[in-house]
Amino acid sequence: MTKQEKGLILKLKIVPNSSKNEIIKTEEGLKVKITAQPIEGKANKALIDFLSKTFKISKSSFEIIKGETSKEKTILIKCEDEEKLQKIKDFLK
16 A cells, blocks of 8 residues: 555455455455456456445546556555545555
8 A cells, every 4th residue: 555646556456256345454465355257347347346335435536557457456546535545544454
């Protein structure tokens, strides 16, 4: 997790085709389980939907900046609201 001028960058490992959507903190970092299959961008869309609902930030604020077709993804959360960013950081600690 890296704070930037434009928001927050998260490095995630995605596990598609899971039984439920959830965020798991591991020693290696964050793992996000998504129920969607990794076909035609469905898992990416489901990931953005899930993160948007979890962090209560609009879907348009999320951008996959690396790993569009990989299980290792780098996500930019574009948010100017320091309070929301702090809540995300606290949640992910």
